[in-house]
Amino acid sequence: MRRLLVTLVALAALAPLAAPAATTITGAGATFPYPIYGRWAYAYQKKSGVQLNYQSIGSGGGVKQIKARTVDFGASDAPLKPAALEKHGLLQFPMIMGGVVPVVHIAGVEAGALKLDGATLAAIYLGEIRQWNDPRIATLNPDLSLPDKGITVVHRADGSGTTWIFTNYLTKVSETWAKEVGNAKAVSWPAGLGGKGNEGVAAFVKRIDGAVGYVEYAYALQNRMAYCLLQNRAGRFVAPTAESFQAAAANGDWAGADHYYLVLTDQPGEGSWPITGASFILMYARQAQTERAQAVLRFLDWSYRNGAAAALKLDYVPMPEAVVRMVERTWTDQMRDAKGQPIWPAR
DSSP states (O other): OOOOEEOOOOOOOOGSSOOTOOOOOEEEEEEETHHHHHHHHHHHHTOOOOOOEEEEEEHHHHHHHHHOSSSSSSEEOOOOOHHHHHHHTEEEEEEEEEEEEEEEEEEEOOOOOOOEEEHHHHHTTTTTBBBHHHHHHHHOOTTTTOOOOOOEEESSSSSOOHHHHHHHHHHHHHHHHHHOOOOOOSSHHHHHHHHSSHHHOOOOHHSSEEEEEEEEEHHHHHHTTTEEEEEOSOOOOOOOOOHHHHHHTOOOEEEEESGOOOOOOTTOOOTTOSSEEEEEEEEEBBOHHHHHHHHHHHHHHHHHHHHHHHHHTTTTTTOHHHHHHHHHHHHHHHBBBTOOOOOOOOO
């Protein structure tokens, strides 16, 4: 899939710092939040000021580019551990939360009709369950007529935070998955075809009858894909919705998370969606180009404070106001210019 470029425009009047003219900011990384970043970009673009190009290349690529200092910020759905952040002089903070959903293409099976639990989903991705009418799937779906058709497993081909969230969940619900495959942005897949980005996975699943894949929920909606119901820790089959993502996110203790390292998969609660996660921004703590860093922070600040309605329309979960205040204190306290001076004013 070709890289997706977003042109964002900053409105100086909405931010506490004046924006210099003709500044271009660059970012790269996660495809998981791309639909909402695109929506925010469209709204923000009308306020012309600072241009920003965002390359939707996957979390692995975003981490590589920020480490190489080829972009002003990276975006990753897989949070970096504190030691890795400190090693590279990076700060990370959550920008948005949402859900990863299993999607299928089975003739006659509509969105929300197929039920899966974690163990069965893991067995499908392990290649242990190969037919849609396998007894383990049929037992979960007694009222659904499942075909005697082979399953085509579709996964990400690139280093992906969506994969990190998905495999993190599978390690929690399947001992076999945890031992044989594990949790990472890129894993050695036991079965299936690889698609690049959420876009590539969605395209494969839509094209192949009998396919199953996993995508960020906005991609499932935009592509009118048949998402599955998943059984959560409370034993309930739940649908992917803003409400079920919020139920999972409600358990997140951001104040107690070291460097905002927090994983939201397999959370308790009757209404919780099991594969919920946050998407993170990565920036350097010491900024050599102050004006560019300030322009990035102005856009992020605007998105936090003006983007909630758009996020909810796409079934993302906006960051709570208390977390936004926490993040912006981090900007003030920990982000410095080349002379060691703060680049974001305290509020």
